[in-house]
Amino acid sequence: MTTQEFLISAPARGDRVLLGPPGPVPSAAGRFGEFGGRFVPETLIPALEELEAEFRTAWSSEPFRSEFAGLLESYAGRPTPVTECHRLSDRLGVRLLLKREDLTHTGSHKINNVLGQALLARRMGKQRVIAETGAGQHGVATATAAALFGLDCVVFMGAVDVERQALNVFRMELLGAKVVSVSSGSATLKDAINDALRDWVATVESTHYCIGSVVGPHPYPWIVREFQRVVGEEAREQSRVILGGNDPDVVVACVGGGSNAIGTFAGFLDTRSRLVGVEAGGLGLESGKHGAALARGVPGVLHGARSLYLQDEHGQILEAHSISAGLDYPGVGPEHAELAASGRAEYHIATDEEALSGLVLLSQMEGIVPALEPAHAIGWLAREVGKKVPLGSTVVVTLSGRGDKDAEQVAQRLGAELNK
């Protein structure tokens, strides 16, 4: 056997994946400024303490980190490339780079976090994992990791989302997961999290709750950020190579709960790049039908964390609205609330229509069909060049997922127009 053959068949050791050193640890009480915390029923406290201790040990242990990096490389397909968009850059008048999370196994950044949490579940000896899902991407990723690790998997999904993301429901079932349709409340992501928490209160001793974004009680926002920071670490180094050693002027990501955005931002916090999160503007902020918790939310407590939430004058949580199931959430992760408060990141919105036109634009100019979620980031950029984004800027956008899951929904909205 030649050396070359040996190299080709050697197992991936994760050397190509840029994990970077662990990021800052939140305060003991799990606070990011005034946000975060652990507002949960007493029954969940022991599990959260166990998870925190387990993660603390694991995340500083070399064997855990290299196993994680190995999985990210050999299973998830990392590092994902950064693609320079020449045609769209010319059209818009900026230099646009995309961080291609759409090219990971299962088609979105969600897989990064899920592989890390599956490793933690195994370390804790938990045989069952549960998850919530909006767009279905996190559910698919969790079902995938559960199959890989031989774990039982139950995914909670709002009935509305079961309808609009039918393909992903089938994928989860194909992977051996059970999908529970949740019809309480607004029957979307918020309610799926409620039911996952209720299940967990009953099963916590044998079950790991694999939360899909930087939301929920401490230590989740911290853990999920750390498992997603690989996106930003890689993107920073890759874009420096393309940009002749410079950091991009602007870094943009869409924000549902905020995991792809926080993972991206984590790599650029110490640079001079502007950090921009794009929330779901839905039918427009004035319509009241949107998912813009940073733009219109007020401080409150939901799903275990103090953060910004859309709520009425009595403190009841409002239903969010977005064309994209993954952004259809009335809250946002606590670290984003803090980044907004400190001014380190800025948050803007793109409407349903702008997201759709962003999706078409990227498809037709670059041959890349984005998921509806990151299409918000593209739509925002297309709107803001020459305004919030000066002409000639260098811009990195995290393309958090691919558009296959949305094909049917987009066909319904656009099919007629495209056929004309």
Next chain:
Amino acid sequence: MNLEKELRAKRDAGRKLLVPYVTGGLGGRWTDVVRAVADAGADAIEVGIPFSDPVMDGATIQEASQRALEIGATPAGIISQLETIDVHVPLVVMTYYNPVAHAGHERFANALKASGVDGAIVPDLPLDELGDWAVAADAADIETVLLAAPNTTDERLAAICARSRGFVYGVALMGVTGERDHLTKQAGAMGARCKAATDRPVLLGVGISNASQAVEAASSADGVIVGSALVRRLLDGGGPDEAAAFVAELRAGLDQSIG
């Protein structure tokens, strides 16, 4: 009224304590339900202030909360209606932390006091996060009842018992509220552990669904909280009479059990 004093006195007199739960704002006659339940033998009454996302509640109380919200229930409205209820037993509100934080700790605590409420249960506000609410509640003389769960460590249980006011709420199973066919083994163990940890009254709640389960649970504690089984009767169209009949049944069972 002082919740803990009342409950202690009754317990020390040899009575098993009964605390029914009623969802505030559920139907036009909910205040009559509270009165009827008081007359039927409750030792204190827990009134739920509905929240849009009640994660500690099973299907029955979720539905009751949603119905109440749909017909316009608000925290402020319920609290002010509580003022009109003149019963001879202490009133405790049960709600989630967001409506409390949204109103403001002091404002919420003071509003409760002004309406004659004695205690509060906030299940998503554990010991470690009590902070400002505890300060405001103590200042307004609102007793904050803390929950202990079957998987709570001994060390933490001691701290919970020490910080709880009014009584200690022992969660009788691993799970959310809702009726169950049987009492779990965890109920007896929970009662015994809490009793060994504190001299405050210890009530078991969550899942206790009928008189025989109430008797069984109360044998390891000072009494029980019964929620979903009562609320289901209200959701099924029952009013003050049906609620009172059920509570009387529970009362009779508990009274007989001590002979």
